[in-house]
Amino acid sequence: MSGFVCEYTPWIALSRVKGLGGVGFKKLAAHFADPTAALSAPASELAQVPGLGKDAIEGLLGFSEWRQADAEMRRILDAGIRIVPFVDSHYPARLRAIADPPPLLYVRGEFSAADERAVAIVGSRSASEYGRRIARSICRGLASVGITVVSGMARGIDGTAHETALDSGGRTIAVLGCGVDRVYPPEHEPLYARICRQGAVISELPLGTRPAAFHFPARNRLISGLSLGVVVVEATEKSGSLITAALALEQNREVFAVPGEVGSSRSRGAHRLIRQGAKLVESADDIVEEIAPQLVRPNSASSPPRGLPHHWGEDRHRVFSLFQERALHIDEVTEMSGLSPAQVSQILLELELQGFLRQLPGKRYAAEQ
Amino acid sequence: MSGFVCEYTPWIALSRVKGLGGVGFKKLAAHFADPTAALSAPASELAQVPGLGKDAIEGLLGFSEWRQADAEMRRILDAGIRIVPFVDSHYPARLRAIADPPPLLYVRGEFSAADERAVAIVGSRSASEYGRRIARSICRGLASVGITVVSGMARGIDGTAHETALDSGGRTIAVLGCGVDRVYPPEHEPLYARICRQGAVISELPLGTRPAAFHFPARNRLISGLSLGVVVVEATEKSGSLITAALALEQNREVFAVPGEVGSSRSRGAHRLIRQGAKLVESADDIVEEIAPQLVRPNSASSPPRGLPHHWGEDRHRVFSLFQERALHIDEVTEMSGLSPAQVSQILLELELQGFLRQLPGKRYAAEQ
Numbered sequence: 001m002s003g004f005v006c007e008y009t010p011w012i013a014l015s016r017v018k019g020l021g022g023v024g025f026k027k028l029a030a031h032f033a034d035p036t037a038a039l040s041a042p043a044s045e046l047a048q049v050p051g052l053g054k055d056a057i058e059g060l061l062g063f064s065e066w067r068q069a070d071a072e073m074r075r076i077l078d079a080g081i082r083i084v085p086f087v088d089s090h091y092p093a094r095l096r097a098i099a100d101p102p103p104l105l106y107v108r109g110e111f112s113a114a115d116e117r118a119v120a121i122v123g124s125r126s127a128s129e130y131g132r133r134i135a136r137s138i139c140r141g142l143a144s145v146g147i148t149v150v151s152g153m154a155r156g157i158d159g160t161a162h163e164t165a166l167d168s169g170g171r172t173i174a175v176l177g178c179g180v181d182r183v184y185p186p187e188h189e190p191l192y193a194r195i196c197r198q199g200a201v202i203s204e205l206p207l208g209t210r211p212a213a214f215h216f217p218a219r220n221r222l223i224s225g226l227s228l229g230v231v232v233v234e235a236t237e238k239s240g241s242l243i244t245a246a247l248a249l250e251q252n253r254e255v256f257a258v259p260g261e262v263g264s265s266r267s268r269g270a271h272r273l274i275r276q277g278a279k280l281v282e283s284a285d286d287i288v289e290e291i292a293p294q295l296v297r298p299n300s301a302s303s304p305p306r307g308l309p310h311h312w313g314e315d316r317h318r319v320f321s322l323f324q325e326r327a328l329h330i331d332e333v334t335e336m337s338g339l340s341p342a343q344v345s346q347i348l349l350e351l352e353l354q355g356f357l358r359q360l361p362g363k364r365y366a367a368e369q
Numbered sequence: 370m371s372g373f374v375c376e377y378t379p380w381i382a383l384s385r386v387k388g389l390g391g392v393g394f395k396k397l398a399a400h401f402a403d404p405t406a407a408l409s410a411p412a413s414e415l416a417q418v419p420g421l422g423k424d425a426i427e428g429l430l431g432f433s434e435w436r437q438a439d440a441e442m443r444r445i446l447d448a449g450i451r452i453v454p455f456v457d458s459h460y461p462a463r464l465r466a467i468a469d470p471p472p473l474l475y476v477r478g479e480f481s482a483a484d485e486r487a488v489a490i491v492g493s494r495s496a497s498e499y500g501r502r503i504a505r506s507i508c509r510g511l512a513s514v515g516i517t518v519v520s521g522m523a524r525g526i527d528g529t530a531h532e533t534a535l536d537s538g539g540r541t542i543a544v545l546g547c548g549v550d551r552v553y554p555p556e557h558e559p560l561y562a563r564i565c566r567q568g569a570v571i572s573e574l575p576l577g578t579r580p581a582a583f584h585f586p587a588r589n590r591l592i593s594g595l596s597l598g599v600v601v602v603e604a605t606e607k608s609g610s611l612i613t614a615a616l617a618l619e620q621n622r623e624v625f626a627v628p629g630e631v632g633s634s635r636s637r638g639a640h641r642l643i644r645q646g647a648k649l650v651e652s653a654d655d656i657v658e659e660i661a662p663q664l665v666r667p668n669s670a671s672s673p674p675r676g677l678p679h680h681w682g683e684d685r686h687r688v689f690s691l692f693q694e695r696a697l698h699i700d701e702v703t704e705m706s707g708l709s710p711a712q713v714s715q716i717l718l719e720l721e722l723q724g725f726l727r728q729l730p731g732k733r734y735a736a737e738q
Contacts, residue, residue, distance in 0.1 A: 133632075134632070259630075259640060261628075261630055262503050263503075274643060274649045275655075279644065280628070280649070282631040282632075286644075
């Protein structure tokens with residue numbers, strides 16, 4: 001598949017396959033080494049991908065829009081937008097682990113290793129001065145300990161959260177429900193520009209996609225997926241923030257809520273969440289206390305690399321044993337293990353997600369200390 | 370032991386025995402039929418009471434203040450104060466079941482069968498207008514469904530709770546940390562008078578006892594002990610309300626807390642409770658929903674349980690009355706009745722043979738329909 005304007009064109013192609021969502025994509029990613037392989041696989045091989053739906057298989061087999069995908073890739077390059085496909089080392093590891101990750105992210109600005117420690121702050125678009133004050137106080141506290149603030153760049157709490165993180169010298173990620181080349185709401189143009197310089201504005205939606213309400217639930221799964229936990233600051237009972245909180249729970253993220261006065265409609269959603277088990281928080285300290293166990297890398301200092309669980313398959317043990325001495329390129333692993341590139345890709349991903357390996361630049365991997 | 374001004378003089382005597390607290394008293398009550406028996410028992414018999422402490426035994430053996438006890442009884446009668454000893458059918462069953470119930474209660478006004486359904490409202494003495502507003506709203510709601518409001522008659526939330534219950538035509542019980550013949554704080558004199566007419570002012574402390582801070586924790590165990598649950602409305606981090614909440618948990622009562630704005634010192638205690646597992650509540654409905662299972666009388670609808678023959682002894686009536694709400698384990702019956710295990714076994718057997726109770730698996734009994 002040469003002749004494309006960029007090696008990532010097949011990723012654009014894959015993201016445009018009809019009938020293929022994040023869940024189906026993840027199953028493909030576990031089976032094929034790269035999108036080109038998936039897009040050129042015969043029906044017989046696609047049928048062997050566990051759990052891949054009929055619509056997705058038909059979409060893959062019928063895909064023919066390579067020219068359009070490459071033209072899109074050209075527009076992306078011209079606009080100075082970064083593409084981060086699922087297998088890229090910059091693709092956030094926590095997001096990669098959710099059940100329905102996007103095949104690729106459109107990114108303005110850039111991800112940092114520090115974004116592994118991210119917390120989402122979401123809340124009402126029509127926030128009260130009280131809500132904004134508490135959001136500011138929490139974001140200042142998170143920024144001061146190096147935690148990236150994730151939000152949706154909406155009016156109200158979202159905007160306040162991004163702004164405060166930036167003002168405090170911290171990092172922030174805005175996940176949009178439109179293409180990253182669009183600024184919504186328009187008055188957030190200056191904020192958008194600041195986030196691009198001091199963090200990242202990201203979306204899974206193609207360039208030019210307009211903001212629409214039906215994009216927001218999907219967008220919200222990325223907000224929670226990127227984060228260790230989600231803090232709901234003010235939310236009415238019908239707020240989209242409650243959807244984000246529900247997705248966060250599905251993704252095994254912590255859910256935090258800030259209480260307010262009984263009788264204020266903006267506190268009702270947060271109170272309901274607390275009744276359902278969300279943790280009541282008053283400050284960044286309360287949040288950090290809860291996520292602290294996840295901030296520490298258990299294997300960091302002295303302890304030798306853990307062994308793999310015994311019940312894990314022989315292939316995984318074989319691959320992992322190769323890393324006892326040094327870091328390896330993915331092709332070396334394939335060669336040394338005698339496994340197929342697809343198998344190796346999948347095993348390396350699993351080992352990375354489980355914390356046994358970490359990815360280095362240039363498709364190289366090393367054992368976690 | 371004749372010649373006393375009142376049959377309850379021995380109870381006054383028992384309540385004045387040095388070294389005997391609520392826990393020791395409960396052990397005595399399980400062993401002896403009445404206080405006179407306990408106060409005249411030889412050392413050898415007292416030594417057989419399981420768990421009774423050395424100090425309590427010495428206090429019982431050395432007790433000689435019968436004359437003073439009788440004089441006190443005279444003062445009580447003259448003051449028109451009611452004495453409700455542990456075995457009295459008016460002694461609240463829920464309070465009887467705690468680990469350290471008082472041997473007797475001094476009561477102004479009177480208990481009602483409705484007080485079985487009681488909820489305590491406690492909070493800051495220096496309540497905000499917000500706190501008072503929510504306390505009023507909750508108490509109105511509780512009163513409207515016939516739930517008795519229990520509190521400590523202190524300034525602030527306590528006073529507001531009693532007042533609102535009375536204004537709403539409901540019942541209320543004030544538990545004092547001084548003798549029931551004292552009004553503290555003095556400005557609550559009119560409130561005190563109203564409670565005596567429309568509920569009860571109670572204390573376990575002898576007449577004339579002054580209010581003192583060290584009485585309050587003991588008083589608080591009665592507030593929670595009388596109640597199905599305790600609602601903390603506003604509480605600083607050092608509030609006595611948090612002690613009440615802790616006692617409520619020990620007594621297996623529900624603990625509820627009303628949130629407020631982050632940053633308000635008066636909400637900090639409530640927020641801490643919620644973080645520790647207290648249920649966040651916004652209204653009486655939230656509370657009723659939680660305690661509803663305890664409010665339902667399973668036998669109420671179709672056929673009311675038959676009454677025992679009038680000529681049957683008081684003990685049998687007392688035991689049988691415990692089964693009006695639900696099935697009970699034999700140990701619960703012992704605890705709630707204040708009778709000895711041997712007495713309880715015998716009475717349960719009689720009630721079963723006469724067809725008033727049926728035995729369930731695991732030493733549990735239920736009223737026959």
